Amino acid sequence: MKNLYTLLLIIFSVCITNSQALYETIESKKLDGSRELKIQLPRNYDPESKRSYPLVIVLDGDYLFEPVAGNIDYQAYWEDIPDCIVVGVKQGNTREDDFYYDEDNFLPIAEGANFYEFLASELIPFIENNYSASNYRIIAGHDLGANFINYYLFKDKPIFRAFIALSPDLAPKMADRLKERLALIEQESFYYMATADADIRFLRNSIIECDAKLKLVENEKLQYKFDDFEDANHYSLVGRGIPKALNEIFALYKPINGKEYNEKIIPFEGSPFEYLTKKYEDIEYFYGFEKKLIENDIRAIASASNKKNDLESLENLAKLVKKEYPNSMLSAYYMGMFHEKEGNYKRALLRYKAGLLLEPSQYIDKEIMLDKMYDAQDALKN
Incomplete structure (x- = not known):
């Protein structure tokens, strides 16, 4: 287990070297001094672009930043999660003061209150x-830090939308x-x-009790998720909890994925294209940013449209792909697919021929376009 945990840290460290990692110092009036930050920007981050990214604040950035940033970079590379800006706050010499709370009402006071205000009123605006x-x-x-x-959460409108404890x-x-409060x-x-089976005992007991209450x-x-890992301790559970x-x-x-396709798209009362539109609108509503249409989802909706013999849905999808990827073979491929489905093989052939001059995508290349072109030619002869 120790070797596995070490391997994961090495993988995440390699991921971070492929992204843009910065080290900055922020001056703070609240803390009456400065604080060092670790910042990971997404791959191909462009400060001139209008695109915005979710912000992930990591406390105890001295040791927790790399596992969080590495996981985010790795999963974002495979498009499982969006690119994010990750900020780690170094607290190696100040963590007990930063996390200090009153022994009577158990709320932040003194240095703890200052650190609370630093994050909310200085760090986030700075980023x-x-x-x-x-x-x-x-x-x-x-x-x-997890406490x-x-x-x-106790503000009327919390400044964070997701909490990882x-x-x-x-x-x-x-x-x-x-x-x-969560209610x-x-x-x-x-x-x-x-928590985990080998977590520090008094922490584990209070966490289990807390979970029983939050489940009610x-x-x-609110979306609440809890994990009680087997064969993990107070430190190794971090490497398993972050990706979860x-x-x-x-x-x-x-x-x-296949589960969503079979259990949600196929039984969906509307068209597959309507499902896609709703999915992307929900993403924008929930996360506050637009998700670029990805080829995996195009393929799934095209498959569902063909399975349901929904010509209108396939046409709408083809038009959207052409709009989103005008210089890609994707635009020609799916417009050609639509014309094939409607029986207009001549127009389909023209689309496929035109697509040979465009840029290949992850799944569509010149060989596939040629195969589709020959199929359309054969259909015209018959």
């Missing part, structure tokens, strides 16, 4: 002023406060918490 961060924000913490992130060292009354959340929010929360705006949390947070964003 948004200098990088293309969207207003969909995630915060992740481990141990004391601290909960305080941001890895083996939290919960303050007294926190479980009851969480249960009460009242009015914006779509996600909360993830994890009934709020359609990211998968859950961005479940709606994920490419269409």
